[in-house]
Amino acid sequence: MTAVDTHCPYCSLQCAMTLTPSGAAQGIPTVSGREFPTNRGGMCQKGWSSAAVLAASDRLTSPMVRDRAGQLRPASWDSALSVVAAGLQDIQRRHGAASVAVFGSGGLTNEKAYSLGKFARAVLGTPNIDYNGRFCMSSAAAAVNRAFGLDRGLPFPLTDLNGAQAVLLAGSNMAETMPPAVAHLGAVRAAGGLVVIDPRRTPTAALCDEGAGLHLAPVPGTDLIVLLSILQVVFSLGLADEHYLRTRTTGADAVRAAAGYWWPERAEGLCGVPADEIRRAAAILAAGSPAHGGHGTVILTGRGVEQGIRGTDTVTAAINLALALGLPGQPNSGYGPITGQGNGQGGREHGQKCDQLPGYRSIEDPAAREHVAGVWGVDPSALPGPGLPAVELLSAIGTDQGPRALLIHGSNPAVSAPDSQAVVERLRALELLVVCDFVPSETSQLAHVVLPVTQWAEEEGTVTSVEGRILRRRQAVDPPPGVRSELEILADLAGRLGSQVAFDTSADAVFDELARASAGGRADYSGLSHALLDEESAQFWPVPANGVSTPRLFAERFATTDGRARMVAVDAGNPTTGPDISLVTGRVLQHYQTGAQTRRVTVLDKAVPEPYVQVHPTLAQRLNIAEGDIVDVRSPRGTARARARLSVNIRPDTLFMPFHWGGSGCVNRVTEDVCDPVSGMPAFKLTDVTVTPALGQVC
Secondary structure, three states: OOOEEEEOOOEOOOOEEEEEOOOOHHHOOEEEEOOOOOOOOOOOHHHHOHHHHHHOOOOOOOOEEEOOOOOEEEOOHHHHHHHHHHHHHHHHHHHOHHHEEEEEOOOOOHHHHHHHHHHHHHHHOOOOEEEHHHHOOHHHHHHHHHHHOOOOOOOOOHHHHHHOOEEEEEOOOHHHHOHHHHHHHHHHHHOOOEEEEOOEOOOOHHHHOOOOEEEEOOOOOOHHHHHHHHHHHHHHOOOOOHHHHHHHEEOHHHHHHHHOOOOHHHHHHHHOOOHHHHHHHHHHHHHHOHHHOOOOEEEEEOHHHHOOOOHHHHHHHHHHHHHHOOOOOOOOOEEEEOOOEOOHHHHHHOOOOOOEEOOOEEOOOHHHHHHHHHHHOOOHHHOOOOOOOHHHHHHHOOOOOOOOEEEEEOOOHHHHOOOHHHHHHHHHOOOEEEEEEOOOOOOHHHOOEEEEEOOHHHOOEEEEOOOOEEEEEOOOOOOOOOOEOHHHHHHHHHHHOOOOOOOOOOHHHHHHHHHHHHOOOOOOOOOOOHHHHHHOOOOEOOOOOOOOOOOOOOOOOOOOOOOOEEOOOOOOOOOOOOOOOEEEEEOOOOOOOOOOOHHHOHHHHHHOOOOEEEEOHHHHHHHOOOOOOEEEEEEOOEEEEEEEEEOOOEOOOEEEEEOOOOHHHOHHHOOOOOEOOOOOOEOOOOEEOEEEEOOOOOO
16 A cells, blocks of 8 residues: 555644555554644654554454353454344343443544444434543533534634734643644744643643743642632733623623632632732733734633533633633634544534534434434434433443443543542443453453454544544554454444444445534534545534535634623632642653553553652652652542652642553542533542552552
């Protein structure tokens, strides 16, 4: 095969690359960067080494079925799918349609995500489908939909950052999670306009050094207070764009009143950020706004501020700040959340989320149900209603009242879910657990049936990037013998279950159906096809039939009934003293998600071979911990064991631990399954823990 242009399998930046299979050592294609607006030919270490996973030594190439002795044994496709189909039919016959659940992934292509949602609702008839994007983007999605009427991640191209004068990064470590994006901050840093909110001095926060901007390091869990206080300064000093507020928003008066309680000195006493730094942040952001003659100001949020019990409110505060400054819809300006997973956008737009149908439609909307049912060839009344969001779903599986069978596609909740030991117990309690994956994971080791599937460079499809840009993933190499696409698996299972609903197995045909199903929805792809995307990569949804791409949203109106943005008053209440030691979790440069892929890449594994705990030297001295000690991080849920790394780049009341490992080093043994009440997102970023020296090695 010749060189193939495609995109990286990891984060939502979706760096453009070229794979050259010919002459590849050990069957691994050669990776080269490709010029593209987002990554400009560059990639991070994960991208450069991404092809190594295609030749993983423990690649799954045969279905596995657990025998009576409890061992997973190789099986034929016919026998494995027969076990799955018979098990699903038996469980639903005894316990009803909702007794089967489906759990998907933000790593699936649009075609697979769409087919999975269709299979759950039109074949299984179950309301219980959700995906791991619930752990990533749900708070931002809830807040953005409430404010703007439409959620597309960034409502502008990433390249707009090049023209901005000021950028606020709240809870995002972009320099490690998507390094090529940092190149777009050059002009902002030169102008001294970068503001970073993070309790750690991450590589991203370090970009503020030497006059490039300002790093605010709040007490974990107080990001909402910081944003409300910046907003208070904007209003009190007359920095708000009053004309914009009058003509393009509703609810400004209530927001102004709520922010009024959070003057900087009061905020400082609770969040730990000096009052003068709060005022300086407000001045930087206002100076860049078009209303004050600046080149533009952009406000971005990431998981650091979103993964909390008040995540939706915190994002709402960031949106209110953007609206107060008159940013959304203006040149080089606006608000946007930074999507984490490669297809976190498309994964929720087309049917994996428990309350959504393709096109980002509500499953409770009669018109949406009728339209999608018509495309699928089923009666609208046969479609189930909304199901359980991810954390509730994983808590319910294997119980008398919950699903007895679970199909997992491209996710590893035994490591990624909060209170992971409880999740493992629930997975073990299932009558039938089926996992589709391409390498063994901690979750697949618990399965009754494991089905080996194609991975990114072995299949055709599309993904939707952080910008809402629809991109073509192209097949560059053949999959190993014995491996099947999930499109084939779902079509086969539908037939075995006696369904009359048609399932295409060709990605371009599935995309054409997705386009029809999305027509008229908020995420309208009806004007797109694989052929068009092969010709033109600058396609941002919505792209209606016979329409054009929409790279920038909200220039004239918002997607609300009256065209105005909704400002929603939020308040931090009466915060009490936080935990003595707060644990926050996150990613490191070399690894991705639960590490199932990156821990199999030698160069990445050698760089960061084991989990660790970042501890400030002051806290370490208090706890009698030295550099390199093995420590136990404990909460009422469980214990995570890791090696201590002492660093002054973290608050003395805070620990940081990455979430890329299972076993005793799995940090989600410690995290709690408490969720934001609006979005259902777990509060990964604030866990009350104790830390003690431990004996033994990290697993």
